[in-house]
Amino acid sequence: MDQFFYGLVGICIVLLLGDLLYHKHATFSFESWFGFFAWYGFICCVALVLLAKQMRKVVKRDEDYYGD
Amino acid sequence: MTEHLPVLQVVVPLIAAPLCALLRPGRAVWLLAMVTCALCLLIAALLLDRVLAQGVISYAMGGWPAPWGIEYRVDAANAYMLLIVAAIGAVVMAFARTVVEQRIRLPASKQPWFYATYLLCLTGLLGMIVTGDAFNVFVFLEISSLSSYVLISIGRDRRALTAAYQYLIMGTIGATFILIGIGFLYVMTGTLNMADLAARLPAVADTRTVRAAFAFLTIGISLKLALFPLHLWLPNAYAYAPSAVTAFLAATATKVAIYVLLRFFFTIFGAQFSFGTMRLDAILLPLALAGIFSASVVAIFQTNVKRMLAYSSVAQIGYMILGISLVSVTGLTAAISHLFNHALMKGTLFMALGCVSFRIGAVSLDRMAGVGRIMPWTMGAFVIGGLSLIGVPMTAGFVSKWYLILGALERGWWPVALLVLFTSLLAVVYIWRVVETAYFQPAPEGRATTGEAPLALLVPTWTLALANLYFGLDTSLNAGVARRAAEALLGVGP
């Protein structure tokens, strides 16, 4: 599994650096920020999981909650 | 021959009565009585036919012209009444034979007396209707009353004697009051002929004597027709008399009294005087309404079905009086038509009860349990009579109820119309108690499981039951003629 993870890290870095190699067609200015899609995707996913974890405290119920 | 019809109407039964008494006991006596009744019916039908075709028939007794002689005067109103009484007389006579022979337990030798009395009673009733003479009314009233006391007391039930005695007292008081009233009128006008009285009364109307006469007649007639609260003699008399007698009297006696009331207050005094000046309706209306309500409620609580129907009769009389106190053509039509219809329904009901008591010997509610299954035809007739009493469409009872409500609404008397409808529902209750008991309760222990009543009883019963249905649809007789009678009495008709 570790190889898998480090492979992934490698790919991520390569892709991030890829931003330097071409001219980005951006409609919005933020798109042209360096590695925008990379770090935006990362932050989003972390935020998603953390928020969802908090949400669980509110919405999680026992499996037979609805009783059927 | 036909011009003597009015007098024949009375004379035929009058002559047949002593003949019956003289004949040897047996089938022949009944046959004679039956033929007599049939003849009466024929005569009544012919009379009605002629009156409808030609108008009023006046017949001078013994050739003495009115106002000196006794006049028999037949118009739409009394021709119609004659038909009712004669018809019921005939049907009940057909019913009576089996009852007299097997139920009343009169010694065979005494049986002819029953028929004689019956015919006398019929004579009296017919006479009261046909005559145009006020005093003659009283005479026939006494004939019918006295014979009916006898008929009531003839039953097996010992309580019938007390009942007949009370009836005798009250009937006599009523008759006396009527006689006093007639006397006062005679004093003031010097005539006993109704038409003549009607012509002469207005001149002396504003006298105390006439008013006293009016009061005596009101109470006297009300006693005879069992107006609430003067009805107290009636339930026992009807309940304890033999079934044939009850059927006959319930269908005729009080009706004739009502006819007398109509005659006196509409023809003799005139509607204007009776209701305009004297405000007779102010007395009749409340009593009628109270009677309808109270007697219906009492009927609900009765356990003796015959007594229940007797109270129902008191209520039904209330309807007729209500119609009269509306003082309109529609109201009077309702009242007069109800005379006819009520005769049909009560005749049916009492005869059906006669069939029941013939078989099971009792007519109390608990003894009648389950009787619908063993006597389907009898109870079938009872149901039809009951529906008619309730006033269900397609029965005769609906016709009178229709006109009664119509009359009340025409006058704008809402509450009255509502009360009439509400009390019909009370009738549903007391009739349906019997129907349910008869059809759904198990038969009580120890009751003989005899079968259906004999045909001799069923045929007359069903004749009237079917008449209830027929006249519920074809109303030309019971409502059409009633309307003409009403118009005649109010003097507005053609």
Add this chain to the structure above:
Amino acid sequence: MNSETILPLALFIPLLSAFFIALNDGRPDWREGATLLGSLLLLGVVFSLLPAVATGARPTVDLLEFAPGLPLRLSVEPLGMTFACVAALLWPLNSLYSIGYMRGNQEQHQTRFYICFAIAIASTIGIAFAGNLLTLFIFYEALTLSTYPLVTHKGTEEAKQAGRLYLGILVGTSIGFLLLAIVWTWVVAGTLEFAPGGILAGKIDGPLVNVLLALYMFGIGKAALMPFHRWLPAAMVAPTPVSALLHAVAVVKAGVFSVLKVIVYVFGIDFLKDTGASSWLMWVAALTVLLASFVALTKDNLKARLAYSTVSQLGYVVLGAALATSMGVIGGSMQIVMHAFGKITLFFCAGAIYTAAHKTEVSQLDGLGRAMPFTFGAFLIGALSIIGLPPLGGSWSKWYLLVGAADAEQWALMAVLLLSSLLNVAYLLPVPARGFFAAAPAGGATQIPIREAPLACVVPLCLTALGCLWLFFQADSLYALLAPITVR
């Protein structure tokens, strides 16, 4: 034969059939034969009137004269024609079903049953073809009385109680209110004829219109408008064929049919709209629709649930009438037809389930559908039609009722109708859903395996279910037939 000569036959055939049934008391096959023959003859007679009526003829026959100017009159107009067609179509099917049911359950007093049934049908036809209010009233009462022995058929204490309630409410309201209303109409209008556009316009005004309308609406107890609906669930003690044809079709439809007749031909929808007298009635009907649905939800007994559903569905018709728009009236009339086919199917199914499995409660039906696929399939179709889903007949009546409500700009009533559809789903569909998809209760293995009810039961219910489907495609011709009724 022209329509006038045929018309009285429609009344006399069932009566005659009753007579022959009575004659064949001891011979069940002959007796049932008389019923079936009579029903088929009636079907022929009624449908032979249809073409003429559809092309605008109004055959009329006076039977008797009740009072001067007040005959007992039979007269056919589209609304009555529709109702008569429904009754005539369903009677043969119901007879077939009755034979299966009554024999299958070995019921007592079968002759009396068939006689009363035939008389009830005659009365229904009389109501459908009544040419004036008096005739209508007469047959209305005849229907009540002829069905009383059917309601109390079982003769038990429960049946007796139900009979009391039945008679008490139906006779009570009709004599207490309806008769009064009719006489009142006679007094003010001088006629009791059913006339296009009504007979009361200009004869009565002010709040009295409301009072008169109330007398009519509550007087027609058979329409089961709350609070006079209790007789209908009570009447469910009757054998199921009675509930099916009479208490889902003939009797209750006679009630709402009378409501429509009174609104269309006595008051006239223009008159009602101008006076606004029927606005309270809309709400009473809407309340009936909703409350009865809620009650139905709480009932576990299948027939009781269906009975309350009927109360609710009758409310639709009254609602359509009360809207006083021509689309509302047409919707109400269509609802009579559509609901008749749907509900009779449901009752047939309930009876078939009882005959085959002796189950009466919804909660007992788990898994039964797999043993009785035709019965439960038919139930599903009937239920969907009542809910108002395409492609079944019920959807068109709902369509027109909604159009009527929209025409009257009664948005809240539209909402009621929509909500009611959902409630219908909630109380009707559990039956087929549980029947087909729920697991059969454990421990029932020792019982005799359950199979479909006798063929005489299953065939009619399949036919009526197909009828629901067929009606979806007949909506256009029904509309064409009914459209003239609101035209003056």
Add this chain to the structure above:
Amino acid sequence: MIDGLNPALILIGGSLLALLAPQGRARNLFMLALPVLGALQLWGLPYGEYARIELFDLTLTTLRLDGLSFAFALVFHIAALLAIIYAWRLDDPVQQVAGLLYPGAAVGAVLAGDLVTLFICWELAAVSSVFLIWARRTQRAYHAGMRYLLAQIGSGVLLLAGVIVHLRATGSITFEHLGLDSPGGWLIFIAFGIKAAFPLLHNWLQDAYPEATVTGTVLLSAFTTKMAIYALARGFAGTESLITIGTLMAMFPIFYAVIENDLRRVLAYSMNNQLGFMVVGVGIGTPLGLDGAVAHAFADILFKALLFMSMGAVLLRAGTVNGSELGGLYKSMPLTAGLCMVGAASISAFPLFSAFVTKSLILEAAAREGHWVSFLFLLFASAGVFHHAGIKIPFFAFFAHDSGIRCEEAPRNMLVAMGLAAALCVGIGVFPEALYAILPYPIAFDPYTTTHVVTQLQLLAWSALAFSVLVRTGIYPPELRSVNLDFDWGYRKLMPVVATGVWGAVSRGWEAFNTAVEHLVKRLIAGLARHHGQYGVLATTWPTGSMVLWAVVLLGACLIFYYL
């Protein structure tokens, strides 16, 4: 090809005929032929309007073929075909009939040229589809089906009401652009919104789909919601509020998807999220946006079917799809795992997979119209969808820790169906022009630009990184046996309690009223009985003297009255 024949009728009519065919191969072949025939019929018909029916005073156009309806009708046929193959071994006539009737109704709905026909198909789809849930034959499925049906029919009746209001206002029932300013528009909008699972109206989807049968969920995922997308595209293209609604829709389900345990329910949430993209496309309303919505719907049907099919195969073989109980299944079901990953890649919009060429149309349209907020949220949602549908589903089902479950590979027919779906997903991804060619509006759009490919890969890779980091650090929430409250709490918990309470109060009040009335009536009767009863003063026999006295009293009263 038969002139003017509605392809929907082939499926609907065939569904009933299918029952007549003997169970087994004959019926399967017959059923298989139906969508093929239907698709051929559809293909052969030139664009235009057919099969007009005069009903009452309305004209129904039961068949209207144009670019929009064609694309949907085509993919519906494909989905039906896949489902039939997938269900080849199914021995359940209920599901078989429903499985044809329901697609037929959906095809009918998208081909309907008027609102009445639309309504008819709308309701038919609702009713026929519920059987796919009930056919699971469990208590849960029964209740879920009932709730589903109520929601669906609720949508239907709202549509009906909207149609009627619209008809009254405009006199027309033609189904074309309606808009929210049209009377009745709002009603129809909400009706469509229910089926499209708008936020707050969405719960029926997550509630019911996971409770359906193995085949049922596959079918359900294809039609109802896409039918609604079609209807929105037809009636409400360019409605601004749809952009907001769609964005919300794309966003909130992903949070639930993360913590949901039932993997089919995870897919249901993900489906909700994909619908959000389509709704945004419709809301933008430009040709590009609409094309994007249509194309994405097309692709979504295929990859969602693929994913549900793979989860169905897991359910069939392993007996559960709860993430908490699965894991390591790749050893037992390698092919299924592989195909599932194709689906996962497709939904995540990997380049060369279908969503990549369809979702980008929507994002591009949003960008071109300057909706930057939506754009950012959609990007967030894209990352999220990869996270839960692209990674979570295959990870927890086939990898993660080994649950020890050893089972057979999926049956061959299922593999064939999945294989076909996977091929289509990849095919679209590789040859987007084929799909673009059948879209309603001609577009010139190349998804495979460097920018596009790189940025998308960045997004996906870093999302995957985030997932890996979170799992390794143990922050990632474990799969737990649980249910998560959603808005269905309102009608599953709150409403029953309130309704029971209110109804109880009403019943008690009614009973109290009845008792009071009964009491009153009893007292009245008792009062009457006192005087009128058998021994009451009015019913007993009076002594004669009293009677006489009464008569005299009355006479006196009369005399006084008359003299006055």
